[in-house]
Structure formats: structure tokens, C-alpha cells
Amino acid sequence: MAKGFFISKTLGIVGIVIGAGAVATIIALSVVYSQEKSQNNELKPTSEVTTTKAPTVPTTAPSNEPWDQWRLPQTLEPEFYKVLLWPRLQPNPTTGLYIFTGSSSVVFKCVQETDLILIHSSKLNMTKDPTLTAHGCTPAPSIRSTWMQTKTQYLVIHLEGKLTVGEKYELHTEFVGELSDDLGGFYRSEYIENGVKKVVATTQMQPTDARKAFPCFDEPAMKAVFNITLLHDRGTTALSNGKDIESIDTEVDGVEVTRTVFDATKKMSTYLLAFIVSNFGFIQNGDEKPLIRIFARRAAIESGQGDYALNVTGPILRFFEEYYNSTYPLPKSDQIALPDFSAGAMENWGLITYRETALLYDEESSSNGNKERIATIIAHELAHQWFGNLVTLRWWNDLWLNEGFASYVEYLGANKSEPDWNINDLIVLNDVHRVFAIDALASSHPLSSKEEEIQRPEQINELFDAISYSKGASVLRMLSDFLTEAVFTEGLQTYLEHFKLSNTVYTDLWDNLQMAVDKTGTNLPKTVREIMDRWVLQMGFPVVTINTTTGQISQKHFLLDPDSVVERPSQFNYEWFVPIKWRKNTVTSEPIWLLEKNAIKNEMKTNANEWILANIDVVGYYRVNYDPENWNRLLNALQTSKDDIPIINRAQIIDDAFNLAKARIIDITLALRTTQYLSSETEYMPWEAALDNLDYFYLMFDRTEVYGPMQAYVGKQVKPLFEYFTTLTNWTDVAKGHTDQYNQVNALRVACSTGLENCTTLVKTWFQQWMDNPNANPIKANLRSTVYCSAIAAGGGKEWDFAWNMFQTAALASEADKLRAALACATQPWLLNRYLEYTLDPNKIRKQDATSTIINIASNVVGQSLTWDFVRANWAYIFNQYGGGSFSFANLINGVTKRFSTEFELQQLKQFRDDNSAIGFGSGTLAIEQSIERTTANIKWVAQNKEVVLKWFTDAAKTL
Ligand SMILES: *[C@@H]1O[C@H](CO)[C@@H](O)[C@H](O)[C@H]1NC(C)=O
Ligand SMILES: *[C@@H]1O[C@H](CO)[C@@H](O)[C@H](O)[C@H]1NC(C)=O
Ligand SMILES: *[C@@H]1O[C@H](CO)[C@@H](O)[C@H](O)[C@H]1NC(C)=O
Numbered sequence: 001m002a003k004g005f006f007i008s009k010t011l012g013i014v015g016i017v018i019g020a021g022a023v024a025t026i027i028a029l030s031v032v033y034s035q036e037k038s039q040n041n042e043l044k045p046t047s048e049v050t051t052t053k054a055p056t057v058p059t060t061a062p063s064n065e066p067w068d069q070w071r072l073p074q075t076l077e078p079e080f081y082k083v084l085l086w087p088r089l090q091p092n093p094t095t096g097l098y099i100f101t102g103s104s105s106v107v108f109k110c111v112q113e114t115d116l117i118l119i120h121s122s123k124l125n126m127t128k129d130p131t132l133t134a135h136g137c138t139p140a141p142s143i144r145s146t147w148m149q150t151k152t153q154y155l156v157i158h159l160e161g162k163l164t165v166g167e168k169y170e171l172h173t174e175f176v177g178e179l180s181d182d183l184g185g186f187y188r189s190e191y192i193e194n195g196v197k198k199v200v201a202t203t204q205m206q207p208t209d210a211r212k213a214f215p216c217f218d219e220p221a222m223k224a225v226f227n228i229t230l231l232h233d234r235g236t237t238a239l240s241n242g243k244d245i246e247s248i249d250t251e252v253d254g255v256e257v258t259r260t261v262f263d264a265t266k267k268m269s270t271y272l273l274a275f276i277v278s279n280f281g282f283i284q285n286g287d288e289k290p291l292i293r294i295f296a297r298r299a300a301i302e303s304g305q306g307d308y309a310l311n312v313t314g315p316i317l318r319f320f321e322e323y324y325n326s327t328y329p330l331p332k333s334d335q336i337a338l339p340d341f342s343a344g345a346m347e348n349w350g351l352i353t354y355r356e357t358a359l360l361y362d363e364e365s366s367s368n369g370n371k372e373r374i375a376t377i378i379a380h381e382l383a384h385q386w387f388g389n390l391v392t393l394r395w396w397n398d399l400w401l402n403e404g405f406a407s408y409v410e411y412l413g414a415n416k417s418e419p420d421w422n423i424n425d426l427i428v429l430n431d432v433h434r435v436f437a438i439d440a441l442a443s444s445h446p447l448s449s450k451e452e453e454i455q456r457p458e459q460i461n462e463l464f465d466a467i468s469y470s471k472g473a474s475v476l477r478m479l480s481d482f483l484t485e486a487v488f489t490e491g492l493q494t495y496l497e498h499f500k501l502s503n504t505v506y507t508d509l510w511d512n513l514q515m516a517v518d519k520t521g522t523n524l525p526k527t528v529r530e531i532m533d534r535w536v537l538q539m540g541f542p543v544v545t546i547n548t549t550t551g552q553i554s555q556k557h558f559l560l561d562p563d564s565v566v567e568r569p570s571q572f573n574y575e576w577f578v579p580i581k582w583r584k585n586t587v588t589s590e591p592i593w594l595l596e597k598n599a600i601k602n603e604m605k606t607n608a609n610e611w612i613l614a615n616i617d618v619v620g621y622y623r624v625n626y627d628p629e630n631w632n633r634l635l636n637a638l639q640t641s642k643d644d645i646p647i648i649n650r651a652q653i654i655d656d657a658f659n660l661a662k663a664r665i666i667d668i669t670l671a672l673r674t675t676q677y678l679s680s681e682t683e684y685m686p687w688e689a690a691l692d693n694l695d696y697f698y699l700m701f702d703r704t705e706v707y708g709p710m711q712a713y714v715g716k717q718v719k720p721l722f723e724y725f726t727t728l729t730n731w732t733d734v735a736k737g738h739t740d741q742y743n744q745v746n747a748l749r750v751a752c753s754t755g756l757e758n759c760t761t762l763v764k765t766w767f768q769q770w771m772d773n774p775n776a777n778p779i780k781a782n783l784r785s786t787v788y789c790s791a792i793a794a795g796g797g798k799e800w801d802f803a804w805n806m807f808q809t810a811a812l813a814s815e816a817d818k819l820r821a822a823l824a825c826a827t828q829p830w831l832l833n834r835y836l837e838y839t840l841d842p843n844k845i846r847k848q849d850a851t852s853t854i855i856n857i858a859s860n861v862v863g864q865s866l867t868w869d870f871v872r873a874n875w876a877y878i879f880n881q882y883g884g885g886s887f888s889f890a891n892l893i894n895g896v897t898k899r900f901s902t903e904f905e906l907q908q909l910k911q912f913r914d915d916n917s918a919i920g921f922g923s924g925t926l927a928i929e930q931s932i933e934r935t936t937a938n939i940k941w942v943a944q945n946k947e948v949v950l951k952w953f954t955d956a957a958k959t960l
């Protein structure tokens with residue numbers, strides 16, 4: 001699955017002008033911008049989102065009844081399902097409910113004697129008594145009783161006698177379920193076309209909602225073959241994992257319908273099933289195999305919005321066939337864009353579902369960030385078609401390997417279709433740096449969880465976090481680098497070949513990689529497993545310290561808050577086997593391994609003209625610190641000969657310095673000094689690293705006297721960048737390179753937000769031109785998010801209503817998203833309060849977008865307190881609507897509280913936790929605790945740093 005939406009990590013800028021009361025200045029708020037800039041960020045949680053502690057097993061009274069256990073007993077194994085489903089796209093005239101009816105026959109084998117059948121079923125009503133027949137010669141025992149165990153989501157069938165080991169049985173059920181708009185299981189999505197409401201029936205099964213569509217053994221290791229049949233209104237199209245092999249018009253219960261029968265699937269897990277009935281249009285590739293089709297609303301297909309996805313899918317598929325040395329396992333690959341979808345995308349085998357913004361592209365109106373998001377999410381989901389779908393992890397505790405892997409190779413896949421983008425480098429900003437911020441908390445957790453710790457659906461949902469995705473991707477990238485790509489892919493290929501159509505645990509991959517290491521004679525200081533255990537079984541990562549005077553090199557668990565207490569024990573004492581790529585000035589040296597806590601490496605001693613730089617290209621998952629002399633030489637090199645330092649490492653120096661300062665390992669002024677050379681920097685990655693880190697300063701200080709001098713300093717630094725892009729593009733054009741385009745947006749955003757008049761005038765003019773002629777938007781797609789946000793912040797009801805109107809009528813989902821985010825930039829409280837109310841009305845803001853909209857509003861310094869009041873007042877409702885989802889709920893809690901930095905706010909937060917303990921926090925339970933931990937740390941940080949930061953900015957701004 002790909003993450004649903006992205007919340008800005010650069011939200012701090014929101015506060016820039018408003019906080020200081022300089023209301024007249026146009027502000028380019030970054031709320032929107034970040035959605036814009038993509039970096040495929042929408043895939044990832046923000047730096048401050050969830051880090052989960054090992055979830056605890058339920059505290060309710062223990063029961064030994066099998067139906068009170070969250071895991072299926074090991075008594076039955078499904079082999080084959082025949083499923084018929086009939087979604088009704090019109091509400092029932094008497095009840096007003098949208099429903100589906102269905103029947104399912106599952107053939108299973110008894111592998112342990114039992115008189116119980118437990119099969120997952122949730123929110124389904126049985127319309128007939130289930131029946132059981134034997135496939136062998138011994139007749140099936142008759143059914144004694146049947147009931148629904150609601151809490152653990154089972155249909156329980158108690159038999160008169162025992163099932164016989166080795167025999168096969170067939171269980172038949174008939175049922176009705178609601179086709180509700182809850183974005184889970186079999187659900188409905190709606191949109192308006194030519195003034196008419198259209199309904200789509202679609203699915204999202206991962207992780208535990210296949211049981212909402214039909215009774216099934218809903219665990220990933222319970223693989224089976226599925227024969228699917230859909231009944232649907234004449235004129236609609238039915239899709240599923242397999243190819244349709246027959247589509248016949250017929251009559252059922254006096255209703256005219258079409259019956260579409262799908263080819264039997266391969267042996268697969270229930271969470272990868274998909275059923276869709278729609279009125280969509282599609283485009284497809286030529287005669288090549290496999291068949292590739294892109295489905296979407298007809299208007300979207302007709303205006304060419306599916307073309308880009310179709311263009312890139314073929315090349316990416318072929319890339320993975322080569323990478324895995326395995327032909328695409330299915331005859332077709334359908335991809336479909338849905339108006340309502342909770343995640344970013346879902347890798348259902350052969351029928352991948354997407355949010356519209358993750359699949360649909362428009363040459364005129366989509367930004368390069370939108371384009372990057374589409375290419376990377378497609379690559380992510382296609383990567384899963386083998387890794388995850390063909391070979392599946394046995395249980396959800398290993399989710400990190402599935403998602404971490406796809407999050408790593410999505411860059412490789414996208415790079416294949418867009419080789420000019422240098423997209424592989426961006427993993428450092430998007431994943432490595434981002435997850436460092438979370439994994440440096442004492443409340444982080446290891447990649448790997450114990451199987452028995454992950455039981456309930458909300459525990460499973462909580463695993464879809466930044467650690468699984470971004471840390472998983474980061475350590476796999478490191479592994480691939482130190483093994484070499486050739487060895488890594490060799491091991492990967494034998495792993496897939498070995499385990500196809502079955503299930504694994506993560507060490508199976510290590511074993512196959514080890515075989516490749518042994519076969520190729522690759523030189524490693526330890527086995528793959530010994531090295532990786534350190535990264536997988538213990539949380540966190542080291543800071544490696546190099547003393548260039550003594551040659552001493554050492555490692556220590558890096559904690560953002562040095563006062564925090566690590567309660568989680570580690571069998572490895574928080575020491576890692578660290579591969580270190582490094583160089584002395586421009587000379588790259590032999591990589592070394594740090595296998596102990598401390599070592600002396602004489603080659604790391606330097607003389608007065610030399611500097612050492614370690615973790616070249618940030619392929620290693622660790623931070624680096626040096627002796628003060630080496631830091632000074634590096635800062636000097638940035639000022640005088642920055643091209644001697646690779647671009648990625650310029651970003652690293654900034655990000656490491658700021659975080660080492662936060663952890664009180666180095667002085668905060670040393671971190672601030674890393675930004676001084678930026679006045680001569682034009683590359684995106686270092687700028688982005690600096691802005692990301694300065695955002696925290698904005699969050700903490702934009703309501704204080706630090707704000708003015710900070711603005712003056714940042715404005716001074718960005719001015720040359722703004723002028724650079726003025727010369728390059730005159731703002732009538734976009735820069736050529738992909739990351740240059742991102743930095744062009746940075747230049748505009750920050751120049752405007754620090755009040756540079758040339759910038760604010762530009763932006764004001766563009767928006768006014770658009771308001772004067774709504775049918776001809778003159779604003780370049782890349783710049784729209786920033787421009788919209790600035791204009792709405794500076795404007796009032798008129799600008800807001802104009803943008804709201806444009807939002808509602810936007811023909812392209814990503815354009816609507818830019819406007820939706822920009823609407824949160826308003827600075828008048830009544831506009832923000834009204835907007836908050838809209839988030840509770842699905843006719844105004846779709847459910848899939850509600851939490852991200854609330855977070856956008858909270859990120860605005862004016863909206864922050866309004867949102868906090870709103871969330872508290874509406875907690876019960878918000879919880880019931882969104883509490884169960886995988887991604888958005890923890891994001892909501894973190895997003896609303898990220899600015900908290902006073903004792904008063906901390907008390908309010910604790911009060912909120914206590915007041916709502918009865919309702920609960922669902923998948924945001926740990927996010928509440930993290931918010932409290934973060935607020936506590938913020939209070940301390942502000943107290944310690946405010947004076948010195950104020951002085952530094954004041955001095956730095958004076959030298960204007
Ligand atoms: C299932 O049964 C419950 C309880 O009788 C009822 O409230 C619900 O509407 C039924 N669902 C459907 C889809 O018929
Ligand atoms: C399942 O579908 C396949 C065709 O894909 C068909 O050959 C087979 O007979 C079906 N099995 C059953 C039990 O209907
Ligand atoms: C898709 O590919 C075609 C043929 O190469 C090209 O003309 C078209 O511009 C591409 N469309 C998009 C949106 O990339």
C-alpha cells in the first residue's frame with residue numbers, strides 16, 4: 001500500500017508573516033507547496049508522524065475460547081473459493097441503504113482435528129444458514145450452532161462431530177452487506193458527471209477488510225485460488241484480479257443484470273483481492289503482453305489524464321521483470337483511479353487501485369511534483385506484484401520488509417522511466433532524513449516486531465508507519481550498496497524463485513542473499529544476517545564520531561533528546577556493524593567497517609589542509625559527527641569550494657549538524673553556520689535540507705521576538721537564489737532540471753514569505769489575472785500551490801470564495817488538492833472556522849481528504865488554536881469516522897499538536913488524553929503519547945536555545 005496523503009514538513013513557514021503581525025505582506029505558505037513538490041512525499045508520513053511502540057496485547061479478561069483469539073487456529077487450510085458478489089449502485093428505496101449481496105463457497109482441508117470452523121466475517125448478515133459438505137467419502141458432521149463473534153470478527157460454526165484430518169470440505173454461505181462510504185472492504189465511491197451522480201463499487205482489503213466483503217480465512221498465509229463472479233447493472237464494467245472470461249446479460253430475481261465471470265486467480269492472499277463495478281472509461285497498450293489498462297472517470301480518460309500512467313507502466317514493468325529476473329506473473333495489469341480512496345494506492349494483484357492524484361496527470365495543470373508522485377507510486381505498486389504478491393510475508397509483523405522493499409525500489413523503477421530526474425538521490429531527503437527524526441526518539445521501535453505482539457486489526461494498522469516504509473527502504477538501500485547491486489539482485493531473484501506463490505519470514509531473504517554472497521565470494525566481515533540483525537532487531541541508529549586528530553572513530557545510539565530514557569532493552573547494546581564510505585578532501589578512500597564501539601583508524605588522521613567527509617551519498621543509515629577542527633574545515637570547504645563536496649553530502653552536513661545540535665552534541669550556532677554558504681548555493685537538496693530544519697525554528701519561534709531577525713536572515717540568504725531563477729527563467733518559464741524545478745519553487749516560496757517585494761508583486765499579479773479570467777489560469781503548474789496559498793493568505797472572503805469555487809469545479813484531482821490545501825492558508829479566523837466545519841461534510845470535503853485538510857488548517861499559525869478547539873469539540877465524531885484507518889489518524893494527532901511548546905499546551909494535551917480515554921484514540925493511541933513526549937522536548941528546547949538563537953540571527957542579519 002502507498003501512503004494516503006502527505007503533510008508538509010515545512011509547515012513552519014506558515015507562521016512567517018502572520019505570527020509577527022506583518023499582515024500586509026503576501027506570504028507564500030508552504031502548506032500547499034509541499035503537496036506540490038511531491039518528492040513522492042504523499043507516500044510517506046511526515047517526519048513527526050507515528051512511531052509505534054510495540055503494541056500491547058489486549059488487557060481484557062483472557063479467554064481460552066478459540067473464537068476469542070485474534071489469530072486463526074491452525075486447523076483448517078483454504079484451497080479454493082468461488083465467490084459471487086452483486087453490488088447495488090442505487091440505494092434500497094425503503095431503507096435508503098446501499099447494499100451488496102453475495103455467496104461464497106470455500107473448499108478447505110482439515111489439517112488438525114476440530115469440531116469448529118472459524119472463518120473471518122465482519123459486518124455481514126447471513127441470509128441463509130451456512131451449509132457444510134464433504135468432498136471426500138466421509139460425510140461432513142452436521143452443524144450444531146452458528147454465530148457471529150463480533151469482536152474478533154469471526155463467523156463461528158460449531159459442529160456436532162469432528163472434521164477428519166486430510167479430508168476436504170466445502171462451506172457455503174449467503175450474505176448481505178452494506179456498500180457504505182467508509183473506504184474499507186467493499187465500499188462505494190461517488191462522483192458527479194454531467195450533473196449526474198455516479199456510484200462506483202470498489203474495494204480496499206489490506207490489511208483486514210476482505211472479511212467485510214465475504215467470509216474468508218483472512219490472514220496473508222491462508223493463500224488460495226479464487227474464482228470470482230460479479231453481477232452488475234447493464235452498461236457498467238466489472239473488474240477483478242483475473243481477466244474477465246465471460247460477460248453475459250441475464251436476469252436475476254427479476255432484475256436485468258450482466259454477469260461477468262473472471263479467470264481463476266493464482267494462489268494468493270485475501271488482502272490482495274479487488275472487485276470493482278463502475279462506469280469508467282479506459283485506455284490500453286497495444287498488442288504487447290501483458291495487457292495494460294488505465295481506468296478512470298470517463299471525463300478524465302477523455303481529456304488524456306491517464307496517458308502518462310499508461311506511458312510509464314510498460315517501461316517500469318519491464319524494468320522489474322529484469323530486476324527480478326521473472327516475467328510478470330499475470331496476463332494483465334489494470335490500474336484504476338478512484339474518486340474516494342483512503343491510502344495513496346493499493347497493490348491488489350492485477351488490479352491496482354489509486355487515489356486520482358496518484359495516477360492522473362495533465363500536461364497543463366500538473367506540477368513536476370505531481371508527475372514524480374505518479375511515477376514513483378506506480379513503481380511502488382508494480383514492485384509489489386512480485387515482492388509481496390507473488391511471494392508474501394507470512395504475517396503482518398514483517399510488514400516492514402514488504403513496504404520497505406517497495407519504498408526502496410520505487411526509486412529504481414521510476415528512474416527507469418524518467419532517467420533525467422536523478423530521482424534515486426531524493427530517497428535521502430524523502431526517506432532517510434525524514435525517518436531519522438522519528439527513529440531518534442526513545443519511543444521508536446525496531447523494524448521487526450514479534451508475531452505474537454501484532455494481533456488486533458488496529459495493531460496491524462499501526463505498523464503502516466514511517467519506520468516500516470522509510471527506515472525499511474533506507475536499510476535495504478544500505479544493504480544493496482555494501483553487497484553491491486549485482487549480489488543483492490542475485491539473492492533477491494533466488495528468493496522470489498524459491499518462494500513463489502507461498503509465504504516467507506524476513507530471514508528467508510537474508511538466507512538467499514547469503515547464498516549469493518558465498519557464491520560470488522563477496523568479502524563481508526560478518527554474515528548478512530549478523531550485520532542486518534543489528535539494524536532490524538534494535539531500534540534507532542548510531543551517530544559515528546570521527547576524531548581527525550587521533551584517528552579515533554566511535555559509535556553511539558543517537559537520541560534526539562539526550563535526557564530521554566531508553567526503556568527498550570537491546571541484545572546488541574545499541575551497537576551496530578556500520579559500513580563507512582568516506583573521503584579525504586576529494587580523494588575517495590577504501591570503505592571501512594566499524595564493528596565495535598571504538599576503533600583507531602590511522603588513515604582518518606588529517607593535517608591542517610585536509611578534511612574528512614564520511615557517509616558518502618548517505619548510503620549508510622547513520623549520522624556523522626567530527627572533531628571541531630574538521631567541522632570548521634568542512635564549513636570552510638562549503639564556503640570556498642563547495643563543488644568538492646557531493647550535493648547529497650552538502651544536504652547531509654546541514655541535516656546532521658542541526659540534529660546533532662538538537663541532541664546537544666554540538667553547538668546550535670555550528671548548525672546555523674552550515675546555512676551561511678547557501679547564499680551561493682543553487683542546488684535543491686542542500687536548500688531543502690536547510691529549509692526543513694529551519695521549519696522547526698519557525699514552529700517554535702514564529703510567535704516570539706526571534707521571528708523578526710530570523711526572517712531577515714533567511715530573506716538575505718534566499719535573495720540570490722531568487723535572482724538566480726529570475727535570470728534563468730524570468731518567471732515566465734520553468735527551470736530545466738527536475739530538482740531545479742523544485743528549487744525554483746523554494747526560491748519563490750521563501751522569497752515571498754520573507755517579504756521580498758519583487759516576489760510578492762509577481763504572485764499578487766498572477767492570482768489577480770486568474771480571478772479576472774477564471775477560464776485561463778496563467779499560473780505555471782509548478783508554482784500554483786505557492787501562489788494560491790500566498791494570495792489566499794493575503795486576501796479575504798473574495799479570494800477564498802473564488803478558490804473554493806475553483807476547487808469544487810476542478811476537473812483534475814491534483815489541481816483540486818492544491819486549492820484545498822491553499823484554502824487553509826487564509827488568515828481570517830472566520831474563514832478558517834467555516835472551513836473546519838466543511839471537513840465534517842462529505843459533500844464538501846471528501847472523507848479521504850478530511851484529516852489532511854484539518855491538519856493543513858492546524859499548520860497555519862492562525863488556524864492552530866482554532867483547530868485544536870475544533871478537534872476537541874468534535875472528538876467523538878472524528879474518532880468514529882476516521883479512528884480505524886491505517887494512516888491518517890496518527891497523522892491528525894501529530895499534525896494538530898506539532899507546534900505545541902508551552903507548559904499550558906502540554907497540560908491541555910494531557911487533559912485531552914484523560915478526558916477521552918473512554919472513547920479512545922484507535923490507531924492514534926501511540927501518537928498521543930508521542931505528542932506528549934514531543935511537546936515536553938519542545939518546551940525544553942525553546943528554554944535552552946531561544947536566547948542564543950536570537951543573538952545569532954540578530955548578528956547574522958546585521959551583516960546585511
Ligand atoms: C444487518 O443486520 C443489522 C441488524 O439487524 C441491521 O441493522 C443492518 O442494517 C443489516 N445490514 C444489512 C446490509 O442489511
Ligand atoms: C474456476 O475457473 C476456471 C477458469 O478460470 C475454471 O476452469 C474452473 O472450472 C473454475 N472452477 C470452479 C470450481 O468453478
Ligand atoms: C505519452 O507518450 C506519447 C508517445 O511517446 C507522447 O506523445 C505523449 O506526450 C506522452 N504523454 C504524456 C502525458 O507523457
Ligand SMILES: *[C@@H]1O[C@H](CO)[C@@H](O)[C@H](O)[C@H]1NC(C)=O
Nearest residue numbers: 324325326489490493494497
Ligand atoms: C533467470 O532465471 C532463469 C530461470 O529461472 C535462470 O535460468 C537464469 O539463470 C536466471 N538469470 C540470471 C541472470 O540470474
Ligand SMILES: [Zn+2]
Nearest residue numbers: 001002403406
Ligand atoms: Zn506498499
